[in-house]
Amino acid sequence: MSAESHSPDNDINAYMHGLGRAARAAGRRLAASDGGARNTALHAIAARLRHERDALRTANEVDLAAGRESGLDAALLDRLTLTDARIESMAAGLEQIAALPDPVGAVSHLDPMPSGIRVGRMRVPLGVVGIIYESRPNVTADAAALCLKSGNACVLRGGSEALHSNRAIADCIAAGLAEAGLPETAVQVVGTTDRAAVGALITLDAFIDVLVPRGGKGLIERIMREATVPMIKHLHGVCHCFVDAGADADMAERVVVNAKTQRYGTCNTLETLLVDAATAPALLPRLKTVFDGHGVELRGCERSRAIVDGITPAQADDWDAEYLAPILSVAVVDGIDAALEHIDRHSSRHTEAIITRDHARAQRFLREVDSSSVMVNASTRFADGFEYGLGAEIGISTDKLHARGPVGLEGLTTQKYIVLGEGHIRE
Numbered sequence: 001m002s003a004e005s006h007s008p009d010n011d012i013n014a015y016m017h018g019l020g021r022a023a024r025a026a027g028r029r030l031a032a033s034d035g036g037a038r039n040t041a042l043h044a045i046a047a048r049l050r051h052e053r054d055a056l057r058t059a060n061e062v063d064l065a066a067g068r069e070s071g072l073d074a075a076l077l078d079r080l081t082l083t084d085a086r087i088e089s090m091a092a093g094l095e096q097i098a099a100l101p102d103p104v105g106a107v108s109h110l111d112p113m114p115s116g117i118r119v120g121r122m123r124v125p126l127g128v129v130g131i132i133y134e135s136r137p138n139v140t141a142d143a144a145a146l147c148l149k150s151g152n153a154c155v156l157r158g159g160s161e162a163l164h165s166n167r168a169i170a171d172c173i174a175a176g177l178a179e180a181g182l183p184e185t186a187v188q189v190v191g192t193t194d195r196a197a198v199g200a201l202i203t204l205d206a207f208i209d210v211l212v213p214r215g216g217k218g219l220i221e222r223i224m225r226e227a228t229v230p231m232i233k234h235l236h237g238v239c240h241c242f243v244d245a246g247a248d249a250d251m252a253e254r255v256v257v258n259a260k261t262q263r264y265g266t267c268n269t270l271e272t273l274l275v276d277a278a279t280a281p282a283l284l285p286r287l288k289t290v291f292d293g294h295g296v297e298l299r300g301c302e303r304s305r306a307i308v309d310g311i312t313p314a315q316a317d318d319w320d321a322e323y324l325a326p327i328l329s330v331a332v333v334d335g336i337d338a339a340l341e342h343i344d345r346h347s348s349r350h351t352e353a354i355i356t357r358d359h360a361r362a363q364r365f366l367r368e369v370d371s372s373s374v375m376v377n378a379s380t381r382f383a384d385g386f387e388y389g390l391g392a393e394i395g396i397s398t399d400k401l402h403a404r405g406p407v408g409l410e411g412l413t414t415q416k417y418i419v420l421g422e423g424h425i426r427e
Ligand SMILES: NC(=O)C1=CN([C@@H]2O[C@H](COP(=O)(O)OP(=O)(O)OC[C@H]3O[C@@H](n4cnc5c(N)ncnc54)[C@H](OP(=O)(O)O)[C@@H]3O)[C@@H](O)[C@H]2O)C=CC1
Pocket: 132, 133, 134, 135, 157, 158, 159, 160, 161, 193, 195, 198, 199, 214, 215, 216, 217, 218, 219, 222, 233, 234, 235, 236, 237, 266, 267, 268, 322, 394, 395, 396, 397, 398
């Protein structure tokens, strides 16, 4: 072999090629597999996760120690942490997914045509899904389970900070698949943190059918530039809440505080609060007191700062920021038109909410805001597959084609036409 073929890039390309080829073969077997076998695997993986709880926590401790050492902030460390309760919730999540109806092979609209043939649609797996995601180990189990249930093989590239945790979870998944007689290569975790592996994955169009990138702008920009595999974008969330004139102040406080503080590090966390000028003088002082209690820094426009002391002046880039941290930008706006305008300019089209008592303005907000979830009088934190009754989610699509919003089993499948004849020929 030439010196060049030993270079890390070449090795990584060969390695990723191997994962892709194995995934493609496993995908074909999964697509043809019995739903019962896939459910058996899900239950076996859940049992393994419970049984290997100590090993999982030990592996996770290695990641956490490295994360602390490298100065990972509190929200990211929280996202990385596996506790006994989180391991139990991963296992229970797998069992819940097993209990969902099997989407694969369902036939709909089988209707007779004038020619005599019958034409219907059959729900089928996408094939092989490549998922690139943040350092959140539970996603490894959730994503594997959703892909498995929907008959897809997957290649999982989690965040580098979670590598040891992900490998330990992958071992449990492989054991569960083997126990159910399914190919272990149906779920493969990329075993290197080298981003060259991402570069290879996103161009493996011979083997990968669709990419699910969950991440921030840097990731998506790279994929938009380089990928030859189609993707369902799961982008960052710059989520807004607009508190309308005449809104119930208690409700506004409850919802806004929940949307900001229930978890700081998630994509559906509130990042910008818009308050109608008529509501701001009464609402902002009480919100400031509550947010002070939570240690949330408010960064506001001049009008908000004229109402309450202690709000940091917002800079231009605050309106486009996804903080994933105890920081909230605040703007006072003149009515719903100004709120819609601001949202249109700055939203990442993930999730927005209005707090209102006015039916007409609620309807306008629902119709006019162009985001994957639009809410009335509810916390943006509800944008979640489990909360929407999907059982679980692979993420929240900010794309418009194929799947939008929380993506569950249906989003991981497609439909093909099936045609049934009895020797029919076209005249
Ligand atoms: N819409 C949704 O469903 C979801 C959205 N998100 C969003 O993800 C972000 C939070 O996660 P964060 O960890 O900061 O996200 P990042 O985008 O930094 O990382 C996510 C994954 O992408 C990889 N990655 C990032 N940039 C590149 C690149 N240029 N080339 C190759 N790989 C890359 C990371 O690898 P590495 O480990 O090497 O950095 C990691 O595996 C937030 O914006 C959040 O809103 C998160 C989850 C779900």
